[in-house]
Structure formats: C-alpha cells, structure tokens
Amino acid sequence: MQSVTKLRLVASPDERRMLFATMERYNAACNAISPVAYSEKQFSNISLQNRLYYQIRETFGLSAQMTQLAIRKVAGSYRSTQEAIREQNKVLAALGKPLKILTEIWFRKHGAICYDARVLSLGRNRVSIWTLDGRIKLRYSRPDYFPAVATVKQTDLIYRDGAFWLYATVETPDIEPAKPSEYLGVDLGVVNIATPSDGVTFSSDTTEKVRQRYGRHKGVLQKKGTKSAKRRLRTISGRERRFKTNTNHIISKRIVCAAQGTKRGIALEDLKGILLRTTVRHDQRERHHKWAFHQLRSFIEYKARRAGVLVQVINGAYTSQQCSACGFVHPDNRQTQAAFCCRACGHTENADLNAARNIAARAAVNRPIAVCSPDTRGEVESQACKEHGATHGIMPPTSIGGS
Ligand SMILES: [Zn+2]
Structure with a gap:
C-alpha cells in the first residue's frame, strides 16, 4: 500500500x-x-x-x-x-x-x-x-x-x-492479517474522541480548546476581509488542520499498537450506529468533528493494515443502549452522556467504555444481539423509529458481526 x-x-x-x-x-x-x-x-x-x-x-x-x-x-x-x-x-x-x-x-x-x-x-x-x-x-x-x-x-x-x-x-508490503480470537473494541465519539474497551480514553478537551482558540482568531480575520487577513486565515486553517491530523496519528497509532501487542483485532462500529446517536446539527463544531472523526477512522484502518491487525466492522445499532454485562438493551440504560446504568442487572460503567465493550464482544462472537426482553420490545422499536425515522425494528441477526 x-x-x-x-x-x-x-x-x-x-x-x-x-x-x-x-x-x-x-x-x-x-x-x-x-x-x-x-x-x-x-x-x-x-x-x-x-x-x-x-x-x-x-x-x-x-x-x-x-x-x-x-x-x-x-x-x-x-x-x-x-x-x-x-x-x-x-x-x-x-x-x-x-x-x-x-x-x-x-x-x-x-x-x-x-x-x-x-x-x-x-x-x-x-x-x-x-x-x-x-x-x-x-x-x-x-x-x-x-x-x-x-x-x-x-x-x-x-x-x-x-x-x-x-x-x-x-x-509498504501488505501483511495478511491473522484471524484473532479477541478484539479491542473502539467507540468513536465527539466528547471522547476514542474509547478503547481497555486502556485510556482519548478525550477531546485539548483539541476542542485549540479549535475554539483558532475559531476566535479566524472570526476576527474574517471580519477584516483584507487580502493579508485572508492569507493569514489560510495559514491558520492549515495549522489547525495539521494539529488535529497529528492528534489523530497519535491516537490511531496507540490503538493499533495496543491491539498488535496483545494479538487482537480491532472492532469498529459501522456508520449506522453512529448515525443513530449523532444529532444533525450543521454548525462549525459539528462539521469539524465529523471531518476529524472520519480521518481517525481511516488512520486506524490503514495503520492496522500496515501492522497486520485485522479490522472488523460490526453492526453498531444499540451499542450505547446495551448492557455489556448482561446484554439487556434499553434506551433508559444510558442515563447521561457519560453514565451507563443497566435497568436489568444494575451494572454501572462509563457509557463510552460500555459501548466499546459491546463493540469488542460483537466482533468476537458472530451471534445476534439480545435486543431486549419481550415485554419492552415495543418500547425499543418505537425509540428506533423516533431516532432515525426509516429503519423499523431490529437489525436482522445475519448482518451482525463479520464473516
Ligand atoms: Zn445488565
């Protein structure tokens, strides 16, 4: 490659x-x-x-x-x-x-x-x-x-x-990745850029501060509108982009190293899961994160390929609502952005970490998710409709996991 x-x-x-x-x-x-x-x-x-x-x-x-x-x-x-x-x-x-x-x-x-x-x-x-x-x-x-x-x-x-x-x-020569028995699940998000199913979470605090600082500076220059201000604007935008790119290089490298060192594959969720969660705001902040997010994903994929680590993309539906301990799925399981508390077994955990564990588990075992118990099924289905409109009900088991 x-x-x-x-x-x-x-x-x-x-x-x-x-x-x-x-x-x-x-x-x-x-x-x-x-x-x-x-x-x-x-x-x-x-x-x-x-x-x-x-x-x-x-x-x-x-x-x-x-x-x-x-x-x-x-x-x-x-x-x-x-x-x-x-x-x-x-x-x-x-x-x-x-x-x-x-x-x-x-x-x-x-x-x-x-x-x-x-x-x-x-x-x-x-x-x-x-x-x-x-x-x-x-x-x-x-x-x-x-x-x-x-x-x-x-x-x-x-x-x-x-x-x-x-x-x-x-x-660089391509290395044929071996099929691993275990996976490192990675939950990609806005508040936490990346949460691996074990290890350190990469928070967006620093990058967000840098983005805001550049944002203020750019605002001033945009108002000015002179030729030299425009030139300066291009320089600043380039610097900001390179800072973010560098951050993504570091994060992706650490994730790939962690998987390689423990002979595991990397599990990422497909875009369906991400679309289910993210809002459709189109402001500057959202656009910026979307760009950074896709870049990080592609960095993980190519670095993994270079290191001979298999990347498995899994069905991302309900990874944030499912309990990683007992498998119970319910929208109320996720109480806030950060906190997860299972209504069935009482398991509590950081919400992103819980999602990352689900992602890892889904890649390792090619089996349908226990979506919910029969008495709450209707509730979950209607929740899905509210969130993404077109898709009704639960994803068919055949589309879960990989080959
Ligand atoms: Zn549970």
Whole structure:
C-alpha cells in the first residue's frame, strides 16, 4: 500500500540557503516551461521534454535529472488540474452553472520540488539531496509511525512554516492479517474522541480548546476581509488542520499498537450506529468533528493494515443502549452522556467504555444481539423509529458481526 509520510529536515543556515536557491531556480524553470505547455496544449512529459529540454537546461543551469523533474512537474500539474476541472464541470453542467476552463499555471517561488530516487536518497537517519551546489546530506526527524520496511516512490521537498519538509510517498508490503480470537473494541465519539474497551480514553478537551482558540482568531480575520487577513486565515486553517491530523496519528497509532501487542483485532462500529446517536446539527463544531472523526477512522484502518491487525466492522445499532454485562438493551440504560446504568442487572460503567465493550464482544462472537426482553420490545422499536425515522425494528441477526 502507498502512504505519504512527512519528515522534518534539520538544516543549518548555509544548507537552508542552498535549498532556497535550488527551489527558486527550479520553480523559475517551471514558470518558463508553463506558458509553452499552456499555449501549445502539450501536457505529456515526452513532448515537453523534446520541445524544451536543452533550452531549459542551458538557461537555468540545472542537472539533467532536475530539468526532467521540472518538466514533469509542469506536465503533471496541468494534467491533474485538467482532470479536476473535468470532474467539477460534470457537477456544474448538471446544475446549469458556467463551466470552468483551464488557465495558465504559475508556480510559487518556494513551491515544492518533486524529487525522485536519482536525485534524492533516503537513508536511515539522513537524506542525500541534490542542490545547485551539489549533493548535501541532511538529518531528518523520523516520526515513530514511519514504516521500518518501505520503498520510497517519490519525495517532495516542501517549505512550510519556516522549515523544510520531505513528503515521502512510501510503498509498504501488505501483511495478511491473522484471524484473532479477541478484539479491542473502539467507540468513536465527539466528547471522547476514542474509547478503547481497555486502556485510556482519548478525550477531546485539548483539541476542542485549540479549535475554539483558532475559531476566535479566524472570526476576527474574517471580519477584516483584507487580502493579508485572508492569507493569514489560510495559514491558520492549515495549522489547525495539521494539529488535529497529528492528534489523530497519535491516537490511531496507540490503538493499533495496543491491539498488535496483545494479538487482537480491532472492532469498529459501522456508520449506522453512529448515525443513530449523532444529532444533525450543521454548525462549525459539528462539521469539524465529523471531518476529524472520519480521518481517525481511516488512520486506524490503514495503520492496522500496515501492522497486520485485522479490522472488523460490526453492526453498531444499540451499542450505547446495551448492557455489556448482561446484554439487556434499553434506551433508559444510558442515563447521561457519560453514565451507563443497566435497568436489568444494575451494572454501572462509563457509557463510552460500555459501548466499546459491546463493540469488542460483537466482533468476537458472530451471534445476534439480545435486543431486549419481550415485554419492552415495543418500547425499543418505537425509540428506533423516533431516532432515525426509516429503519423499523431490529437489525436482522445475519448482518451482525463479520464473516
Ligand atoms: Zn445488565
């Protein structure tokens, strides 16, 4: 499977100068290639190379490979922009709105350099990278989620927030996950981002505070509306997004490690269970959480795949209303957001933890849930109708659990 890993480079002032100079020259070359590509509508690597290779190499004093990489960046940018416009236009045409057209692309002075293996090689702790002053070796910080066995496909050199980064596209071998007998159930939510069926709950307190702080700052800038305020707004939004992404990396890594270390699979609920619980508010907070939530889910899934941990998606209906001790299901079992108290057996527990245990149990045993005792059946059914309208009654037993 392919994934992108971000590595922060450690560069001295001298090395930074070399990297900036290389970036500027490379993007200047791109800006010389772009008008020709645009006016002649030539977006293939080979046709642009035949047309411009010697001219660009001579004018900008780039190595053979760097010249080719600049040509490839321009051609690739036009092709992907053209493809994106084509997709957008399908929607715009259906809505009867004016269509978008391809315009000439301009490359930023400090835009990314797309290196390949011939001009950049990634070692265990150092990277060897081509610059105008020859090859230089730089140290980089290796995040703990960087795969140990990986083949680097392509690496982009990026300048962002005052530092140089490598965005490495790595290919890691898939490990066939073994079928475990036990599962770590994970309840994903808004108040608690993730609650595993054992271990520590990841609360959203910190991320919510950060979101609010950024939110206030963004509000002020939005009111201002000047060009520089808009630029600042983009920077802040990017930072906030990266903070949240980083948090999700940490949480997903811990969950996958916990499952791997105990030779268990990971159980997540399907979207049905989540839709049953969440409200349909569309404010900023809700949208933000929804985005973060889907990201966390996808991180858990891909990290698990990389670690050879099986992910089982289970039917999520009533995981928050069911007692993890006796199996009794009733809406009144969940008294508040945080507290669970079983009306049948008196079992009390943190509500998210109770849900996580149910999720783990459902993945391990492929059997129907004891939805409720006959005398309360009608009550539960009507509750289901109120909450999600269309679905009546209980999910059929065949859709519970996995294969
Ligand atoms: Zn109970």
